[in-house]
Amino acid sequence: MTLVSNLINGISLGSVYAIIALGYTMVYGIAKMLNFAHGDVIMVGAYISYVSTASLNVPPLLSVVIAMAVCTVLGILIEGLAYRPLRKASSLAVLITAIGVSYLLQNAALLIWGSTPISFASVVPFDSVSLFGGKLVITAESIVTVAVSIVIMVLLNLFTKKGKMGKAMRAVSEDKDAAQLMGINTNATISMTFAIGSALAAVAGVLLCSAYPMLTPTTGSMPGIKAFTAAVFGGIGSIPGAMLGGIMLGVIEIFATSYISSELSNAILFAILIIVLLVKPTGLLGKAVKEKV
Protein backbone atom coordinates (compact mmCIF):
# COMPACT_ATOMS: atom_id res chain seq x y z
CA MET A 1 0.00 0.00 0.00
CA THR A 2 2.93 2.31 0.69
CA LEU A 3 4.15 1.58 -2.82
CA VAL A 4 0.81 2.61 -4.32
CA SER A 5 0.67 5.66 -2.09
CA ASN A 6 4.20 6.71 -3.09
CA LEU A 7 3.36 6.10 -6.74
CA ILE A 8 0.29 8.33 -6.53
CA ASN A 9 2.24 11.06 -4.75
CA GLY A 10 4.95 10.78 -7.39
CA ILE A 11 2.50 11.06 -10.26
CA SER A 12 0.84 14.02 -8.59
CA LEU A 13 4.14 15.86 -8.05
CA GLY A 14 5.19 14.86 -11.56
CA SER A 15 2.02 16.30 -13.10
CA VAL A 16 2.90 19.71 -11.68
CA TYR A 17 6.39 19.36 -13.17
CA ALA A 18 4.75 18.27 -16.43
CA ILE A 19 2.56 21.37 -16.75
CA ILE A 20 5.56 23.61 -16.10
CA ALA A 21 7.68 21.54 -18.50
CA LEU A 22 5.03 21.99 -21.22
CA GLY A 23 5.67 25.73 -21.05
CA TYR A 24 9.45 25.27 -21.31
CA THR A 25 9.17 22.84 -24.16
CA MET A 26 6.71 24.95 -26.19
CA VAL A 27 8.88 28.03 -26.01
CA TYR A 28 12.02 26.06 -26.77
CA GLY A 29 10.38 24.13 -29.58
CA ILE A 30 9.19 27.26 -31.34
CA ALA A 31 11.45 30.14 -30.34
CA LYS A 32 14.53 27.92 -29.77
CA MET A 33 15.32 29.62 -26.50
CA LEU A 34 15.39 28.55 -22.86
CA ASN A 35 13.05 30.81 -20.99
CA PHE A 36 14.47 30.52 -17.48
CA ALA A 37 11.98 33.12 -16.26
CA HIS A 38 9.22 30.57 -16.76
CA GLY A 39 9.45 29.31 -13.17
CA ASP A 40 8.96 32.85 -11.90
CA VAL A 41 5.92 33.44 -14.07
CA ILE A 42 4.46 30.50 -12.14
CA MET A 43 5.09 32.32 -8.90
CA VAL A 44 3.46 35.50 -10.27
CA GLY A 45 0.43 33.44 -11.32
CA ALA A 46 0.07 32.02 -7.82
CA TYR A 47 0.37 35.49 -6.24
CA ILE A 48 -2.26 36.93 -8.61
CA SER A 49 -4.63 34.12 -7.72
CA TYR A 50 -3.92 34.68 -4.01
CA VAL A 51 -4.45 38.45 -4.24
CA SER A 52 -7.71 38.07 -6.17
CA THR A 53 -9.19 35.62 -3.66
CA ALA A 54 -7.82 37.17 -0.48
CA SER A 55 -8.16 40.90 -1.21
CA LEU A 56 -10.81 41.11 -3.94
CA ASN A 57 -12.97 38.19 -2.75
CA VAL A 58 -13.06 36.64 -6.19
CA PRO A 59 -14.18 32.97 -6.22
CA PRO A 60 -11.17 30.60 -6.52
CA LEU A 61 -11.94 29.36 -10.03
CA LEU A 62 -12.34 32.88 -11.40
CA SER A 63 -9.05 33.80 -9.70
CA VAL A 64 -7.34 31.16 -11.85
CA VAL A 65 -8.76 32.84 -14.98
CA ILE A 66 -7.52 36.23 -13.77
CA ALA A 67 -4.09 34.77 -13.04
CA MET A 68 -3.99 33.27 -16.54
CA ALA A 69 -4.95 36.61 -18.10
CA VAL A 70 -2.32 38.54 -16.13
CA CYS A 71 0.39 35.98 -16.87
CA THR A 72 -0.51 35.97 -20.57
CA VAL A 73 0.02 39.73 -20.70
CA LEU A 74 3.20 39.36 -18.64
CA GLY A 75 4.50 36.66 -21.01
CA ILE A 76 3.86 38.81 -24.08
CA LEU A 77 5.49 41.80 -22.37
CA ILE A 78 8.59 39.83 -21.37
CA GLU A 79 8.94 38.48 -24.89
CA GLY A 80 8.39 41.86 -26.51
CA LEU A 81 10.61 43.90 -24.21
CA ALA A 82 13.41 41.50 -23.31
CA TYR A 83 13.68 38.79 -25.94
CA ARG A 84 12.46 40.31 -29.23
CA PRO A 85 15.30 42.88 -29.44
CA LEU A 86 17.70 39.93 -29.13
CA ARG A 87 16.17 37.88 -31.93
CA LYS A 88 19.35 38.10 -34.00
CA ALA A 89 21.74 37.97 -31.04
CA SER A 90 23.61 34.86 -29.92
CA SER A 91 21.68 32.29 -27.93
CA LEU A 92 24.00 32.93 -24.97
CA ALA A 93 22.86 36.57 -24.77
CA VAL A 94 19.23 35.43 -24.73
CA LEU A 95 19.98 32.89 -22.02
CA ILE A 96 21.61 35.48 -19.77
CA THR A 97 18.68 37.85 -20.39
CA ALA A 98 16.27 35.10 -19.38
CA ILE A 99 18.14 34.64 -16.11
CA GLY A 100 18.00 38.42 -15.62
CA VAL A 101 14.25 38.46 -16.18
CA SER A 102 13.95 35.63 -13.65
CA TYR A 103 15.71 37.69 -10.96
CA LEU A 104 13.74 40.79 -11.94
CA LEU A 105 10.46 38.96 -11.38
CA GLN A 106 11.60 37.45 -8.06
CA ASN A 107 12.78 40.78 -6.69
CA ALA A 108 9.72 42.64 -7.96
CA ALA A 109 7.57 40.09 -6.14
CA LEU A 110 9.69 40.60 -3.03
CA LEU A 111 9.05 44.35 -3.22
CA ILE A 112 5.32 44.04 -3.89
CA TRP A 113 4.31 41.14 -1.65
CA GLY A 114 7.19 40.98 0.86
CA SER A 115 9.12 37.96 2.05
CA THR A 116 6.57 36.68 4.56
CA PRO A 117 5.48 33.27 3.31
CA ILE A 118 1.82 32.92 2.45
CA SER A 119 -0.15 29.79 3.13
CA PHE A 120 -2.04 29.38 -0.11
CA ALA A 121 -5.67 28.26 0.21
CA SER A 122 -6.37 25.39 -2.18
CA VAL A 123 -8.58 26.24 -5.15
CA VAL A 124 -9.76 22.63 -5.28
CA PRO A 125 -13.12 22.49 -3.51
CA PHE A 126 -13.14 18.73 -2.75
CA ASP A 127 -11.86 16.68 0.17
CA SER A 128 -9.24 13.91 0.07
CA VAL A 129 -10.40 10.41 -0.86
CA SER A 130 -9.76 7.69 1.72
CA LEU A 131 -9.47 4.12 0.46
CA PHE A 132 -8.94 0.75 2.19
CA GLY A 133 -9.99 2.06 5.59
CA GLY A 134 -7.69 5.08 5.52
CA LYS A 135 -4.58 3.15 4.47
CA LEU A 136 -4.49 4.92 1.14
CA VAL A 137 -5.35 8.60 1.02
CA ILE A 138 -5.48 10.38 -2.32
CA THR A 139 -5.70 14.14 -2.08
CA ALA A 140 -8.19 15.98 -4.24
CA GLU A 141 -5.34 18.19 -5.45
CA SER A 142 -3.48 15.18 -6.90
CA ILE A 143 -6.55 14.05 -8.82
CA VAL A 144 -7.20 17.52 -10.22
CA THR A 145 -3.53 18.11 -11.07
CA VAL A 146 -3.22 14.84 -12.97
CA ALA A 147 -6.51 15.44 -14.82
CA VAL A 148 -5.64 19.03 -15.73
CA SER A 149 -2.17 18.11 -16.96
CA ILE A 150 -3.58 15.39 -19.24
CA VAL A 151 -6.26 17.74 -20.63
CA ILE A 152 -3.65 20.45 -21.29
CA MET A 153 -1.33 18.03 -23.03
CA VAL A 154 -4.09 16.72 -25.33
CA LEU A 155 -5.32 20.23 -26.16
CA LEU A 156 -1.82 21.51 -26.84
CA ASN A 157 -1.06 18.59 -29.08
CA LEU A 158 -4.29 19.17 -31.04
CA PHE A 159 -3.61 22.87 -31.22
CA THR A 160 -0.12 22.53 -32.67
CA LYS A 161 -1.11 19.70 -35.01
CA LYS A 162 -4.46 20.96 -36.38
CA GLY A 163 -5.05 24.70 -35.94
CA LYS A 164 -3.82 27.35 -38.36
CA MET A 165 -1.85 29.06 -35.62
CA GLY A 166 -0.43 25.71 -34.59
CA LYS A 167 0.75 25.06 -38.14
CA ALA A 168 2.36 28.48 -38.20
CA MET A 169 4.13 27.63 -34.93
CA ARG A 170 5.51 24.42 -36.33
CA ALA A 171 6.60 26.21 -39.47
CA VAL A 172 8.46 28.85 -37.41
CA SER A 173 9.97 26.07 -35.35
CA GLU A 174 11.33 24.32 -38.44
CA ASP A 175 12.74 27.34 -40.22
CA LYS A 176 12.09 30.87 -39.07
CA ASP A 177 13.30 32.58 -42.26
CA ALA A 178 11.49 30.27 -44.64
CA ALA A 179 8.30 30.67 -42.61
CA GLN A 180 8.61 34.42 -42.90
CA LEU A 181 9.04 34.11 -46.68
CA MET A 182 5.82 32.12 -46.81
CA GLY A 183 3.94 35.01 -45.25
CA ILE A 184 3.91 33.90 -41.62
CA ASN A 185 4.27 36.68 -39.08
CA THR A 186 7.03 35.12 -36.97
CA ASN A 187 6.96 37.78 -34.27
CA ALA A 188 3.24 37.34 -33.72
CA THR A 189 3.68 33.56 -33.69
CA ILE A 190 6.43 33.70 -31.08
CA SER A 191 4.35 36.14 -28.98
CA MET A 192 1.47 33.69 -29.16
CA THR A 193 3.77 30.91 -27.95
CA PHE A 194 4.80 32.98 -24.95
CA ALA A 195 1.17 33.86 -24.27
CA ILE A 196 0.15 30.20 -24.19
CA GLY A 197 3.22 29.19 -22.20
CA SER A 198 2.59 31.88 -19.59
CA ALA A 199 -1.12 31.08 -19.28
CA LEU A 200 -0.06 27.48 -18.61
CA ALA A 201 2.43 28.77 -16.05
CA ALA A 202 -0.43 30.47 -14.18
CA VAL A 203 -2.37 27.19 -14.07
CA ALA A 204 0.76 25.39 -12.90
CA GLY A 205 1.36 28.01 -10.20
CA VAL A 206 -2.12 27.70 -8.78
CA LEU A 207 -2.00 23.89 -8.84
CA LEU A 208 1.51 23.81 -7.35
CA CYS A 209 0.49 26.06 -4.46
CA SER A 210 -2.80 24.22 -3.95
CA ALA A 211 -0.96 20.93 -3.54
CA TYR A 212 1.97 22.45 -1.61
CA PRO A 213 0.47 25.47 0.14
CA MET A 214 3.48 27.73 0.63
CA LEU A 215 3.95 30.82 -1.48
CA THR A 216 7.09 32.99 -1.39
CA PRO A 217 8.85 35.02 -4.12
CA THR A 218 11.16 32.06 -4.79
CA THR A 219 8.40 29.44 -4.92
CA GLY A 220 8.77 29.00 -8.68
CA SER A 221 12.53 28.59 -8.92
CA MET A 222 13.14 25.01 -7.71
CA PRO A 223 10.05 23.50 -9.44
CA GLY A 224 11.07 25.54 -12.50
CA ILE A 225 14.53 23.95 -12.58
CA LYS A 226 13.11 20.48 -12.00
CA ALA A 227 10.53 21.02 -14.76
CA PHE A 228 13.26 22.18 -17.10
CA THR A 229 15.08 18.96 -16.27
CA ALA A 230 11.86 17.09 -17.01
CA ALA A 231 11.55 18.80 -20.38
CA VAL A 232 15.13 17.84 -21.31
CA PHE A 233 14.57 14.34 -19.93
CA GLY A 234 11.48 13.82 -22.09
CA GLY A 235 13.06 15.45 -25.14
CA ILE A 236 12.88 19.22 -25.24
CA GLY A 237 10.50 20.48 -27.92
CA SER A 238 8.25 17.42 -27.66
CA ILE A 239 4.88 17.94 -25.95
CA PRO A 240 4.24 14.30 -24.96
CA GLY A 241 7.92 14.17 -23.96
CA ALA A 242 7.46 16.99 -21.46
CA MET A 243 4.48 15.19 -19.98
CA LEU A 244 6.32 11.86 -19.75
CA GLY A 245 9.48 13.51 -18.43
CA GLY A 246 7.56 15.44 -15.77
CA ILE A 247 5.70 12.44 -14.44
CA MET A 248 8.81 10.23 -14.47
CA LEU A 249 10.77 12.89 -12.63
CA GLY A 250 8.10 13.17 -9.93
CA VAL A 251 7.93 9.40 -9.46
CA ILE A 252 11.73 9.04 -9.40
CA GLU A 253 12.01 11.85 -6.83
CA ILE A 254 9.48 10.29 -4.45
CA PHE A 255 10.82 6.74 -4.94
CA ALA A 256 14.41 7.82 -4.46
CA THR A 257 13.42 9.62 -1.26
CA SER A 258 11.44 6.65 0.02
CA TYR A 259 13.50 3.66 -0.99
CA ILE A 260 17.07 4.78 -1.53
CA SER A 261 18.00 7.82 0.51
CA SER A 262 16.16 10.99 1.33
CA GLU A 263 19.51 12.74 1.56
CA LEU A 264 20.48 11.79 -1.97
CA SER A 265 17.12 12.23 -3.71
CA ASN A 266 18.19 15.21 -5.80
CA ALA A 267 21.56 13.65 -6.61
CA ILE A 268 19.85 10.48 -7.82
CA LEU A 269 17.39 12.51 -9.86
CA PHE A 270 20.09 14.39 -11.72
CA ALA A 271 22.30 11.30 -12.07
CA ILE A 272 19.44 9.59 -13.92
CA LEU A 273 19.12 12.65 -16.15
CA ILE A 274 22.81 12.44 -17.04
CA ILE A 275 22.56 8.72 -17.80
CA VAL A 276 19.51 9.22 -20.04
CA LEU A 277 21.23 12.03 -21.91
CA LEU A 278 24.37 9.94 -22.38
CA VAL A 279 22.39 7.07 -23.85
CA LYS A 280 19.84 9.17 -25.74
CA PRO A 281 21.09 12.74 -26.15
CA THR A 282 17.77 14.01 -27.52
CA GLY A 283 15.81 12.83 -24.47
CA LEU A 284 13.25 10.04 -24.27
CA LEU A 285 10.89 11.25 -27.01
CA GLY A 286 13.07 13.84 -28.71
CA LYS A 287 13.70 13.72 -32.43
CA ALA A 288 17.22 13.91 -33.76
CA VAL A 289 17.29 16.83 -36.18
CA LYS A 290 20.04 17.05 -38.73
CA GLU A 291 21.68 20.46 -38.79
CA LYS A 292 21.84 21.95 -42.27
CA VAL A 293 25.32 22.93 -43.25
Place this chain on the structure above:
Amino acid sequence: MQILMGTVTTAPCVAVSAESNADNIFTLTPSASSTDVIGGQPDENGNVTIPRKSNVFQMCFTDPNQGIASADYIKEQNLGTKIAVIYNNGDAYSTGIFQKFQSEAKTLGLEIVNVSSFPSDDTTDFTAQLNAARNAGADLVFLPIYYTPAALILAQADSMKYTPKFFGVDGMDGILGVKEFNTSLAEDVMLLTPFSADAEDEKTQNFVAKYKEKYGDTPNQFAADAYDCIYALYEACKAKEITSDMSNEDICSALIEQFTDPSFVFNGITGTDITWKDTGEVSKSPKGMVIKNGVYVGM
Protein backbone atom coordinates in the same frame (compact mmCIF):
# COMPACT_ATOMS: atom_id res chain seq x y z
CA MET B 1 30.90 50.21 13.03
CA GLN B 2 31.82 49.84 16.71
CA ILE B 3 29.57 46.98 17.83
CA LEU B 4 27.67 44.47 15.73
CA MET B 5 24.26 43.13 16.70
CA GLY B 6 23.64 40.41 14.12
CA THR B 7 23.15 38.43 12.04
CA VAL B 8 19.76 36.76 12.19
CA THR B 9 20.61 33.29 10.87
CA THR B 10 23.56 30.91 10.95
CA ALA B 11 24.90 30.78 7.39
CA PRO B 12 25.51 34.52 6.96
CA CYS B 13 26.77 34.78 10.56
CA VAL B 14 29.51 32.21 10.01
CA ALA B 15 30.86 34.47 7.26
CA VAL B 16 30.20 37.78 9.02
CA SER B 17 31.64 36.70 12.39
CA ALA B 18 34.91 35.70 10.72
CA GLU B 19 35.21 39.26 9.40
CA SER B 20 34.17 40.92 12.64
CA ASN B 21 36.71 38.73 14.44
CA ALA B 22 39.46 39.88 12.09
CA ASP B 23 38.44 43.51 12.65
CA ASN B 24 37.96 43.20 16.41
CA ILE B 25 34.33 44.24 16.41
CA PHE B 26 32.29 42.90 19.29
CA THR B 27 29.48 40.74 17.91
CA LEU B 28 26.32 39.58 19.64
CA THR B 29 24.03 37.52 17.42
CA PRO B 30 20.36 37.22 18.33
CA SER B 31 19.53 33.97 16.58
CA ALA B 32 22.48 32.48 14.65
CA SER B 33 22.62 29.27 16.63
CA SER B 34 25.34 27.11 15.08
CA THR B 35 28.51 26.53 17.08
CA ASP B 36 30.40 27.52 13.91
CA VAL B 37 29.33 31.07 14.68
CA ILE B 38 31.24 31.23 17.98
CA GLY B 39 33.88 28.66 17.00
CA GLY B 40 36.07 26.65 19.32
CA GLN B 41 33.69 23.70 19.58
CA PRO B 42 34.97 20.19 18.83
CA ASP B 43 33.16 18.17 16.16
CA GLU B 44 32.19 14.49 16.63
CA ASN B 45 35.84 13.43 16.18
CA GLY B 46 37.00 15.89 18.80
CA ASN B 47 38.72 18.23 16.33
CA VAL B 48 38.26 21.96 16.56
CA THR B 49 37.99 23.04 12.92
CA ILE B 50 36.96 26.64 13.56
CA PRO B 51 38.95 28.28 16.38
CA ARG B 52 37.06 30.27 19.01
CA LYS B 53 36.17 33.75 17.79
CA SER B 54 36.56 35.45 21.13
CA ASN B 55 34.53 38.52 20.09
CA VAL B 56 31.37 36.56 19.22
CA PHE B 57 28.55 35.78 21.65
CA GLN B 58 25.06 34.35 21.15
CA MET B 59 21.69 35.31 22.61
CA CYS B 60 20.04 32.11 21.39
CA PHE B 61 20.75 28.51 22.37
CA THR B 62 23.34 26.70 20.31
CA ASP B 63 22.06 23.94 18.06
CA PRO B 64 23.57 21.10 20.14
CA ASN B 65 21.93 22.51 23.24
CA GLN B 66 18.57 22.61 21.51
CA GLY B 67 18.91 19.02 20.34
CA ILE B 68 19.83 17.85 23.82
CA ALA B 69 17.13 19.95 25.50
CA SER B 70 14.49 18.63 23.09
CA ALA B 71 15.37 14.99 23.75
CA ASP B 72 15.44 15.64 27.51
CA TYR B 73 12.07 17.36 27.36
CA ILE B 74 10.44 14.58 25.35
CA LYS B 75 11.81 12.00 27.80
CA GLU B 76 10.87 13.93 30.96
CA GLN B 77 7.35 14.72 29.82
CA ASN B 78 6.96 11.26 28.29
CA LEU B 79 5.67 12.78 25.06
CA GLY B 80 6.37 9.89 22.71
CA THR B 81 7.78 6.40 22.61
CA LYS B 82 8.37 5.95 18.89
CA ILE B 83 10.02 8.99 17.39
CA ALA B 84 10.55 9.92 13.76
CA VAL B 85 12.75 12.82 12.65
CA ILE B 86 12.46 14.89 9.48
CA TYR B 87 15.34 17.32 9.07
CA ASN B 88 16.96 19.50 6.41
CA ASN B 89 20.28 17.90 5.55
CA GLY B 90 21.29 20.91 3.47
CA ASP B 91 21.16 23.19 6.49
CA ALA B 92 23.78 23.40 9.25
CA TYR B 93 21.21 24.50 11.82
CA SER B 94 18.88 21.58 11.23
CA THR B 95 21.61 18.95 10.89
CA GLY B 96 23.35 20.22 14.03
CA ILE B 97 20.24 19.92 16.17
CA PHE B 98 19.39 16.53 14.71
CA GLN B 99 22.82 14.98 15.43
CA LYS B 100 22.78 16.01 19.08
CA PHE B 101 19.16 14.97 19.42
CA GLN B 102 20.00 11.55 18.05
CA SER B 103 22.92 10.92 20.40
CA GLU B 104 21.04 12.27 23.42
CA ALA B 105 17.99 10.14 22.56
CA LYS B 106 20.26 7.09 22.46
CA THR B 107 21.64 7.89 25.91
CA LEU B 108 18.16 8.37 27.31
CA GLY B 109 16.80 5.22 25.69
CA LEU B 110 14.31 7.02 23.45
CA GLU B 111 13.49 4.96 20.40
CA ILE B 112 14.00 6.72 17.04
CA VAL B 113 12.09 4.60 14.53
CA ASN B 114 12.69 6.59 11.37
CA VAL B 115 14.95 9.38 10.18
CA SER B 116 14.42 11.13 6.86
CA SER B 117 15.61 14.39 5.43
CA PHE B 118 15.10 16.82 2.61
CA PRO B 119 17.73 18.78 0.70
CA SER B 120 16.64 22.43 1.03
CA ASP B 121 13.96 24.72 2.39
CA ASP B 122 12.64 25.04 -1.19
CA THR B 123 11.46 21.44 -1.04
CA THR B 124 7.74 21.18 -1.71
CA ASP B 125 6.89 17.52 -1.36
CA PHE B 126 7.21 15.74 2.00
CA THR B 127 4.78 12.90 1.37
CA ALA B 128 7.57 10.33 1.12
CA GLN B 129 9.08 11.41 4.45
CA LEU B 130 5.67 11.43 6.15
CA ASN B 131 4.77 8.04 4.69
CA ALA B 132 8.02 6.63 6.05
CA ALA B 133 7.30 8.04 9.52
CA ARG B 134 3.77 6.67 9.46
CA ASN B 135 4.90 3.22 8.34
CA ALA B 136 7.47 3.09 11.09
CA GLY B 137 4.62 3.65 13.53
CA ALA B 138 5.95 6.94 14.89
CA ASP B 139 3.72 8.63 17.45
CA LEU B 140 5.90 11.74 17.67
CA VAL B 141 7.64 13.49 14.77
CA PHE B 142 10.56 15.72 15.71
CA LEU B 143 11.04 18.63 13.29
CA PRO B 144 14.34 20.45 13.90
CA ILE B 145 13.63 22.77 10.96
CA TYR B 146 12.44 26.27 10.08
CA TYR B 147 8.76 27.09 9.91
CA THR B 148 8.40 27.35 6.11
CA PRO B 149 8.96 23.63 5.41
CA ALA B 150 7.28 22.81 8.73
CA ALA B 151 4.07 24.51 7.60
CA LEU B 152 4.10 22.38 4.45
CA ILE B 153 4.73 19.22 6.46
CA LEU B 154 1.78 19.97 8.75
CA ALA B 155 -0.50 20.65 5.76
CA GLN B 156 0.57 17.48 3.97
CA ALA B 157 0.26 15.33 7.09
CA ASP B 158 -3.25 16.69 7.48
CA SER B 159 -4.29 15.86 3.93
CA MET B 160 -2.76 12.38 4.39
CA LYS B 161 -4.78 12.10 7.59
CA TYR B 162 -1.61 11.33 9.58
CA THR B 163 -1.87 12.77 13.07
CA PRO B 164 1.20 12.15 15.25
CA LYS B 165 2.42 14.69 17.79
CA PHE B 166 4.76 17.22 16.22
CA PHE B 167 7.67 18.65 18.22
CA GLY B 168 9.69 21.60 16.92
CA VAL B 169 12.54 23.85 17.97
CA ASP B 170 12.96 27.62 17.90
CA GLY B 171 13.01 27.70 14.08
CA MET B 172 9.39 26.55 14.25
CA ASP B 173 8.54 29.82 15.95
CA GLY B 174 7.01 32.05 13.29
CA ILE B 175 4.69 29.40 11.92
CA LEU B 176 1.68 31.27 13.27
CA GLY B 177 2.88 34.37 11.45
CA VAL B 178 2.60 32.78 7.99
CA LYS B 179 -0.09 34.75 6.16
CA GLU B 180 -3.43 32.96 5.79
CA PHE B 181 -2.03 29.97 7.69
CA ASN B 182 -4.74 27.64 8.88
CA THR B 183 -3.74 27.57 12.56
CA SER B 184 -5.82 24.47 13.19
CA LEU B 185 -3.07 22.58 11.33
CA ALA B 186 -0.65 23.57 14.07
CA GLU B 187 -3.02 22.66 16.92
CA ASP B 188 -1.09 20.78 19.64
CA VAL B 189 2.26 21.30 17.93
CA MET B 190 4.93 21.53 20.65
CA LEU B 191 8.11 23.53 20.48
CA LEU B 192 11.00 24.61 22.64
CA THR B 193 11.50 28.31 22.41
CA PRO B 194 12.92 30.90 24.78
CA PHE B 195 10.10 33.39 24.24
CA SER B 196 6.34 33.49 24.55
CA ALA B 197 4.39 36.59 23.54
CA ASP B 198 1.70 35.50 26.00
CA ALA B 199 3.98 35.60 29.05
CA GLU B 200 2.44 37.86 31.65
CA ASP B 201 5.49 39.63 33.04
CA GLU B 202 5.56 43.37 32.55
CA LYS B 203 8.64 43.47 30.30
CA THR B 204 7.21 41.03 27.78
CA GLN B 205 3.81 42.71 27.81
CA ASN B 206 5.39 46.12 27.15
CA PHE B 207 7.51 44.78 24.33
CA VAL B 208 4.62 42.94 22.68
CA ALA B 209 2.31 45.96 22.93
CA LYS B 210 4.88 48.34 21.45
CA TYR B 211 5.83 45.88 18.70
CA LYS B 212 2.20 45.38 17.74
CA GLU B 213 1.63 49.12 17.64
CA LYS B 214 4.61 49.65 15.37
CA TYR B 215 4.50 46.63 13.07
CA GLY B 216 0.92 45.36 13.44
CA ASP B 217 2.11 41.84 14.22
CA THR B 218 2.88 39.64 17.22
CA PRO B 219 6.65 39.39 17.77
CA ASN B 220 8.27 35.94 17.59
CA GLN B 221 11.49 34.72 19.21
CA PHE B 222 13.63 36.25 16.44
CA ALA B 223 12.33 39.69 17.39
CA ALA B 224 12.58 38.98 21.12
CA ASP B 225 16.17 37.73 20.92
CA ALA B 226 17.17 40.85 18.99
CA TYR B 227 15.42 43.04 21.54
CA ASP B 228 17.30 41.33 24.37
CA CYS B 229 20.58 41.73 22.47
CA ILE B 230 20.21 45.50 22.38
CA TYR B 231 19.49 45.71 26.11
CA ALA B 232 22.26 43.29 27.02
CA LEU B 233 24.66 45.45 25.03
CA TYR B 234 23.24 48.55 26.68
CA GLU B 235 23.78 47.20 30.17
CA ALA B 236 27.24 45.92 29.36
CA CYS B 237 28.23 49.26 27.85
CA LYS B 238 26.88 51.05 30.89
CA ALA B 239 28.78 48.79 33.28
CA LYS B 240 32.06 49.33 31.40
CA GLU B 241 31.36 53.03 30.84
CA ILE B 242 31.78 52.67 27.10
CA THR B 243 31.36 55.86 25.15
CA SER B 244 30.93 56.53 21.45
CA ASP B 245 34.38 58.09 21.04
CA MET B 246 36.16 54.83 21.92
CA SER B 247 37.76 52.71 19.22
CA ASN B 248 36.11 49.43 18.27
CA GLU B 249 39.15 47.49 19.59
CA ASP B 250 38.80 49.03 23.06
CA ILE B 251 35.04 48.49 23.06
CA CYS B 252 35.55 44.91 21.98
CA SER B 253 37.96 44.00 24.77
CA ALA B 254 35.85 45.80 27.39
CA LEU B 255 32.69 44.03 26.28
CA ILE B 256 34.39 40.60 26.13
CA GLU B 257 35.53 41.17 29.71
CA GLN B 258 31.99 42.14 30.73
CA PHE B 259 30.19 39.28 28.95
CA THR B 260 32.54 36.64 30.35
CA ASP B 261 32.31 38.08 33.84
CA PRO B 262 30.24 35.58 35.88
CA SER B 263 28.71 38.45 37.82
CA PHE B 264 27.18 39.89 34.63
CA VAL B 265 23.61 38.64 34.81
CA PHE B 266 21.02 39.87 32.36
CA ASN B 267 17.27 39.69 32.75
CA GLY B 268 15.38 39.91 29.49
CA ILE B 269 12.25 38.74 27.80
CA THR B 270 13.80 35.51 26.51
CA GLY B 271 14.89 34.42 29.95
CA THR B 272 15.90 35.53 33.40
CA ASP B 273 19.34 35.23 35.00
CA ILE B 274 20.96 34.98 31.57
CA THR B 275 24.74 34.57 31.67
CA TRP B 276 27.41 33.87 29.08
CA LYS B 277 30.21 31.33 29.08
CA ASP B 278 33.75 31.99 27.82
CA THR B 279 32.78 29.88 24.82
CA GLY B 280 30.29 32.52 23.69
CA GLU B 281 27.29 30.30 24.47
CA VAL B 282 24.40 31.68 26.42
CA SER B 283 23.03 29.97 29.47
CA LYS B 284 19.28 30.31 29.95
CA SER B 285 16.46 27.80 30.25
CA PRO B 286 14.24 26.87 27.31
CA LYS B 287 10.48 26.94 27.71
CA GLY B 288 8.21 24.22 26.38
CA MET B 289 5.26 25.65 24.49
CA VAL B 290 2.26 24.08 22.88
CA ILE B 291 0.01 25.72 20.29
CA LYS B 292 -3.64 25.85 21.35
CA ASN B 293 -6.24 27.72 19.28
CA GLY B 294 -3.55 29.58 17.38
CA VAL B 295 -1.54 30.85 20.38
CA TYR B 296 1.39 29.52 22.42
CA VAL B 297 0.55 28.16 25.82
CA GLY B 298 3.23 27.09 28.31
CA MET B 299 3.43 23.31 28.78
